[in-house]
Amino acid sequence: MKSAFGYTYRSFGFGVLLFSVAVVVLGGATYSVGVTARKYFLAQEEEVIPIIAGGDLDEIPALMRGNLPSVTNSMVDDRQPRQKPPRMCEMPGDYFDNLDRGLEVPHGYDKHNAYVRKYRSRRGVLNERELRAAKVAWHYFERFTQESTGLANSVGNYPSTTLWDTASYMAGLVSAYELCLIEKAEFDRRITQLLTTIKGLDLFRKELPNKVYHTKTGAKVDYTNKPGEIGFSALDIGRFLVWLRICKNRYPYLANTIDSILLKWDFRNVIDDEGLLFGAYVDKETDETVYAQEGRLGYEEYAAKGFALWGFRPKLAHRAEPFLTASIYGIQVPYDGRDPRIFHSQNYVVTESYLQDGLELGFDMPYDDSSPEWIHTDGWRAEFADRIYQVQENRWRQTGFMTARSEHNVKGPPYFTYDTIFSDGYPWNTVTPRGDYVPDHSAVASKAALGLWVLWETEYTDVLYEAMIELYDPENGMYEGLYERGQGRVAIFTANNNGIILTSLLHKVQGPILTPYTGDTEVWYTAFRDQDIRLKRNYPDPPQQDDWLPALRHSVQEKADF
């Protein structure tokens, strides 16, 4: 019997061949089994990587987490963080000549969901008119700051204030110093007295500051300015946290004082595990504290970023959802989708919260300390703000009504109005806090007008500027606004209005107000590591990259919608 190649199976040659094949197969199998066995049994020893204490793989115990620095995008991307701009009177003559404004960059989202706006901010030194407005606005705080406490009145000489308005006072104070209206001695005296008073405030049920305080005594009061407690506002606290962070980052010598204020507060109920913000009020019948979700689209995200600047993770509060849009003059205006009939909370769309985000935070994420001024890393906030601006310009162009809407006080009943772009299903709805429609009180708000003027350099905002820049009383400050229906000026003077106007003017000089933190770690993160206080009061750890709030985008309106 022969094979196909002419060999017989019993030949010598076939035997040698078969033997060779067998040796090769067995050898190969032995080798592979050996390698595999070695891989399984000996590999562990070879791949052990020693963990260096404090290194990347070292899981730092809670006791030591406070030592970590907060991670910002300048650290991750290895970029140079922004620098604090010099005061206006210390600026070199060519400061604005070399400013990077990204004028050639088209508007829209980039791949990281950052957004470049259609219009740029105004930049430059203040001219004579603007400087006069700044001085008058600061005069409000000179006149209505209480010597005894260092707190400024919210409205005129009525001795009462909130944390929101106290933040406005801090805004005015920082602006006055940076615009060289006051010198450092005066700034230090005022800010130190203010921070000391705030640290000594009696908290609402040992949690967080009461909603309202008497500015002469520093006592917590109710809405009628009588001693009592009414709860706390997460939005007010959020804005106050923004300004504490601004002060701490700009003036590191205030850091310990500022940290000691916050280390008295108890954050266990103001923010939940999902990152929603909660305010508190007192149940009228049972006298128990009731916590209720607080904030609607616009204010909620602004306050959330205030909390995030201090390491909290207000993930849900920072998201736009649930939101809907209403088509007004061709613009899809976003508004909060939570039904007021169900949640008993109005969904006002006003300019103010977007302005504050743009002026103070540059529409940037809390971890962003290095992107150029014209790139807004909290992209959808800037894109929504563009819509808020555009719909007001469109109204002016199509109806002739100058429009810069915000919440504002009015003289006489109802004393306060939400002068909205949209609310309760109606565009240009001017309503009282209880919901009455009061169109006679619609007005061009001074703070909104000058804020728009600074952040959107357009022909329309030039008109707003001309209407507002001289709208002041030299003795009392900038007027609240100009009635839309021709009743004249809104003859009320408030801390919020004058504070935001000063912030706007400072933004023209220095850009976004928040500057990067220049230190390594903070007492805010290291204190009480040896106790359970941090756990009980919900104090956060320094945010790492995994803790960053997500940068999101929403669909962009490509063309006008009619």
Place this chain on the structure above:
Amino acid sequence: MKYFLKSVVAALVVSASASGSLRAQTGAPIADGSTAFASENAILDTSIPFAIGAREARQALRGAFGWPSFQEGLVEGVYFRFDPDGYARFAPTPRLDVDVFEVICRPRTYACAARKEGLEAFLTERGQLQIKLEEALAGDLFFVSEGVSEIQVPERILQPLDVQLELLLGTGGELLIRRGGTEVSRISLKGFSAVVAYLRWIAARQDYAVLPRGWPIPNAQGQQDGSGMTAGATWNSPMPQPQVLAPGYAASVAAGIAPATSAAPVTLAVPQSVPVVPQMAESAPQDTLSSQELRTELETLKQIILQAQVGQAVGATAPIGSTSLRDTTASFGLDVAQMTNRDMSEQPAFGELLSALERLERHVVDLQMGGSAMPKQVAEAPIPSGDAVAAPMPVPTVVPDRSGLHSEAQKLDFLVTQLGLDTQTALSVLQLSAQPRNAPPVTATRVGQADSAGLAGVSDERAQVPQDAASSKPVLYQNQLVDQILAELEAEIALIDAESPASVRAVDVSVNDYVLLSRYFKSAALPALQDMAARVSDSP
């Protein structure tokens, strides 16, 4: 020396006035809105619903001041919202944007006025409704228009309105003003009746008794402090309920007995359930003491009022104390409102006056109701055995609710302020109505009828006091005491009127008004009331 003294006095006066004006300048708030929310300006409790279905809500406040709550609801086809200071808006649309009646109250008073376009409605000092029309001139003709139909209304709509005219304007439609055949003005009356009820409700300190017949009020007068007052689920019937609850029902509610239907309160109000309280006789010395205290306080009150009058005479302003007295002690609330029109902070005597008034009012009510405190004591104390216990029949112990009782003073107030009677007429009516007090116990049906007829207090008290208890001495004694005191007050006031009529006349009431009112009452109101009282006394 005389010149020196004059100079010193003049200098002191000048310096005092200068410092005062300086204070006024520096202290005057720039933001007048902030002071509007002082707690003293709160005259309404927004947790007490104006009508069934109304709810209290929190205001969305962002600033440092404002009213923390308000009330909103729907009644008689109009939506409404009001604040603790009485500021309210009534409109046919929930947005309260068009066709709005706006109610504004003078700070720290119960003096409110409703305005819509050229129409202003307010209550007079006597509680009568009066309207003002901006466009109206002498010789104008007035019409109420409903669709294509019109009826002419007399010119006396510009005077305090009688019931018929008020009802006519309250039917809705529009009020037309024509001058020489030309229409001058057309004012919508939508919401007029609701606004009028609101004005009366404010003036009566949110007492449901003043609301019109058939007004949809929650069936829980005795639970005004209850947490479920504004929760719709706690109301077991959406239908209109009796406006005044019998005390037995209020007690049962307080005891946790769930209200069943609209008929239930009437059933529970049957007076057999009221305990016989012979212990009241034992408390007679206490009553005597109280009456002495009452008289003492009356004297104090008179002195304070006289002092206030003397002080105001210097200021040459409208007299208030005298008119307050004339309106009897029952109208203390309105007097308080008048007095608080003035700046209380500048006149400390008014504070004393107010506290004295409040004490007096409490005493009057306590004495009048007597049992409101005493039955509670009876219920808590062991029942003594012996002759004192005249009623061995086991009856349920019912603690009459204080708010459910209507004192003689309140009745008088009702007759004077709501029906527009003068004081003497009102007293005579009260005496007429007091005659059948010894009549057999009223039935539940009668209680309901009487309540709905508006004389709630009369029947209410009768419902509380059974036949045997009604004839017991202490109750009669208390009523007599109050009547006696009121009569004494009337006599004194009449004397004061006779002595100085000019000083006690209200500035805005003319002689013609009195003549007109007197004629009107003689012709219409008094016979009608007498008939009504007779019917009540004749019925079993």
